[in-house]
Amino acid sequence: MIVTPAISNLIREGRVAGITSMIQTGASQGMQLLDKSIADLYQQGRISKEDAYEYCVDKEILRRYIG
Structure with a gap:
């Protein structure tokens, strides 16, 4: 922010x-929102999906970013 x-x-x-x-x-x-940054890290293969969901703020928003 x-x-x-x-x-x-x-x-x-x-x-x-x-x-x-x-x-x-x-x-x-x-x-950039934290969840967007986490989704970018997941899409780059730098973190697992499980880690992405563990550290996100809003699972529904993350789900939309990840697809």
Whole structure:
């Protein structure tokens, strides 16, 4: 996560639930969700599927990334 003014505002207002969507829309700025990073490692063969699911935040989101 890169702390942008929008992210700072969400944190200041205590609206942390909105941070996930800000990270997703901030991909052009280099932001990436942990589950996306884990899926990339799995697709590169660097981790097993079991490890991917063990360390992910949201199994359903990871399932969509992995396919």
